[in-house]
Amino acid sequence: MSEPALRRIPLEKFVDLKVDYAFKQLFGSEKNKDITVVFLNAILKRSGRQAIKEIAFDNLEIGGEYQDDKQSRLDILVKTQDNEFINVEVQLTNQYDMVKRTLFYWSRVYNSQLQKGMGYNKLLPTITINICNFNLFDQTDAFHNIFHLYEQEEKFRMDDVLEIHFIEMNKFIKQWHAKKLNPWNDILARWLLLLGMVDGRNKKVYNEIFQELEELAMKDEKLQDAFGVWQDLSRSKEEIYAYEARLKYILDEEAKLDDARYLADKEGRQKGLEEGLEKGLEQGLEQGLEQGLEQGLEKGKLLEKEETVKRLFKLSLTAEQIVEATSLDSAIVERIIKELSSNK
Incomplete structure (x- = not known):
């Protein structure tokens, strides 16, 4: 595949997909549902769950954590063909409340299933996926950690209702640079390279990541489709305005903290x-x-x-x-x- 077939805009024009607005436009849109399914399956493969074949997007509003808080909409919330909820959140900056915030949101999504007259035995698993642009767990160098409810001594699982994934992008990029990952046989690594190619905070694009993605897209049709959507997003004046406004807000809040x-x-x-x-x-x-x-x-x-x-x-x-x-x-x-x- 020639370069123009994959890249029709300068690399510096690509938006940072780790900014929640851009992330939602690519992975939270009905028209890109097939891309989202492949992305989610790449993440959930490690937990041994049945492959997702169909999803429906949901716009669940989560009530504020405190009395006067406004309602907030989750980044991406989908329901699978098995009626399991999957919530995907992307965080560009560290607000130092990620774990507790995650448990709060997970509980709200899990609780949203319960309808009047419904038995607790009908509640289905709820999965949360957090993509963090910062280091969260000092206890491990692993970039993808999965949490469940386990018995303390014998480590058997209490139930499968809770599954929480944390993906730390800094650790991932570091391991990729050290050649400890092979995106050619690791589908998740391909998609994380897509997220890691642009650093919106520092206005930097990693050309070496693009070059690898360019080769990978020759054998991965969905990755190539994602590139097309990403480019359309990155050259739309309306989308760029919204993206830049959102990025500025995030960085301003970080500076205030x-x-x-x-x-x-x-x-x-x-x-x-x-x-x-x-x-x-x-x-x-x-x-x-x-x-x-x-x-x-x-x-x-x-x-x-x-x-x-x-x-x-x-x-x-x-x-x-x-x-x-x-x-x-x-x-x-x-x-x-x-x-x-x-x-x-």
Whole structure:
């Protein structure tokens, strides 16, 4: 196949498919249903499930996690021929709440099956697939991890109703560069290369990934079809405008979180150091200047982190996000938040 047959636009014009808007246009559209089926089967192959033959798209609205939250629509939600739900979410940036957010969304989708007068035994498995553009699990180098409900000691499965996939793109790209993956005999690797070719955040396109995809598309008709849809999306003025607006919003929110963490850390460090030194010097008059300074600095570090917690809480960050930002024990963070809430 000649290059023009696959690429009719410059590489730098391709949108980043890891941005949820673009991802939905390719994999969440009725007209691209065949592409979505192949993509889902490539992911679910490892869990040994029966191959998907037919899907129907669903637009389930998930209620907010908190009282005043707006409704949010899942990225892609489909029902298979066996009436199993599959929810696919793509996350460009790390908001430090991925695991708990995933369990919350999974529970809402699972619960949505239950109708009045329906027995619990009628509830069918619900599958969640998360594609993350960041590292999530430090415990493993594997880029694709699958979670179920297991007994702790003997590891037998309690039920098959819960299945959650996490795909970490950074780990995948690293392994591909190290030549530890072979997309020629690994269908999932082909589709993840498609997602990894463009880095919208840094306005970068990996030409070496395109070259491999170009060769792979010669033997993979659905991959070639996906390229065609991707190109149409990437040259539509209306779609580009919507994509760029969405990417800007995501990056702005990421910057706000980074700024909040930096400012809170800076203010907390200064105040904590001042208070800690003051307390330490007072104690030093009685126990010796050297010991007092040492204890004061230690106290200052703790006070610094406590001030950081207070600052982040006032900026509406969750307890989990604050634990991630401060490295404090969750019990300490929860205690400080409880004290702040009781003083309102």
